Amino acid sequence: MNKIKLGTSDLEVGEIALGCMRMDGLTKNEAAHVIDNALDLGVNLFDHADIYGGGKSEEVFAKAIEMNPSIREKMFLQSKCGIRNGFFDFSKEHILSSVEGSLKRLNTDYLDTFLLHRPDTLVEPEEVAEAFSILKESGKVRYFGVSNQNPMQVELLQKYLKDDLIINQMQLSIMHTPMIDAGLNVNMQHDKAIDRENSALEYCRLNDITVQAWSPFQYGMIKGVFVGNDSFPEVNGKLQELAEKKGVTDSAIAIAWILRHPAKIQPVVGTMNPSRLADIEKASHITLTREEWYEVYRSAGNTLP
Template structure:
């Protein structure tokens, strides 16, 4: 597995991260096999959130990997907080309480990365800054970032927070590529030109913030996967054609398409299938040509002006 620096930090991470949102769908034996396979593939970056399985996913992961001090040294653990039932909460009290809960469930003393999950309309960035300072000075969190935030929200946070924000987790896939298409269709009179995110892709590149695409196989908002879906015949034909050329699976090509972008993104894969996990990891060895990348982009219905 190839590695990269996470944002402006010196933290080396695999280019593919393992999302654990669905690990509670596995029994103990399956979960153990899944995490062991990830480690064998060099995918030792595991992404969590305090709301996944209402916290049970973190507990299941810790048990599956038989967490102890020696094992912990070989893991990179990221989790997210800020989503509560019926609201978002970036208050100092909630952030600190959430991290304590996360650490307890993961059976660890620290997180490598903490992300603020969904933008809180009532954010008081001074409180976030206080929470980050406490978490950093106590050794509970080593790096910080955000999720689903646009440039001006990040700028507001950066005005008060002294720690670098190393990652921004955003929805992105071949079929959900508005952050790419609005940069291609500048000043054009079509839907692809609509800037829905404040040019977050360019912003993150300019500010050394690693974009972590979530749901890299989904279309719409959790409407389903595009691979093998008869709603996307042209796209699947093109992906399969390129997959055959490289002698890999269509899953591999879908992740390779994200990795080909020069923004140096780190996709968060959510599969709990060990074979698809391996296919995702194989993507780090595939470098699509410019022609192949654009042919997939167009086959998904994205237009060039």
């Protein structure tokens, strides 16, 4: 698998990451198969969050591979915090507590990356900075990032932080493209011209922040999978056409479409099916032409100005 560097860090990871939200539903043996298969494919960044399975996903992950230093050095572990029951929480106390919980459940001494999940409008950036400093100086977190935040929210945090934020995890798929739509429909009066993220994609490119694309097979706000969905015949027809042409699956084309963007976006796929992950990984070995990329974009119902 091709590798990318995360933001301004020295971390070189596989360009496709595995999201572990659904790992809590697997047995120890099933989870071990998923993880071993991912590593064999070069998928070595594993994305967690304190809320996934109420923490069980992290526990299953660690127990499945009998976490130890030799296996730990082969992977990059990422977790997130901030979403609580009915509210968001970026307080110093919660950040520190969440990291301690993730470290315990993952049976590791450190996280490679730690992200703030969903914006907290009550955030006090000075508190975040204090928490991050404690975590960095203690060696418990190597690098930090955010999820679902616009440029001004990132700037507000960055003003107080000692280190660069290296990741912004955003929803992106062929059927969910607001951050791309706005950049194509500049100075237009229709809905696609509305900039919902304040040029988040361009901002991340300017500041060497890696965009991680979550739910790359979903449409809407996690309404369902669009690949193979009869409700979307045009986009699936185009995916099948290109899949046959490239000798891969339609899911691989959906990921190749994201990888083709020069922003070096890292898709986070959530499949717990080893054979499907193997099919998806093939996206790393093909490249869509500029014309093919736009064909897929248009097949999703988008028109160009």
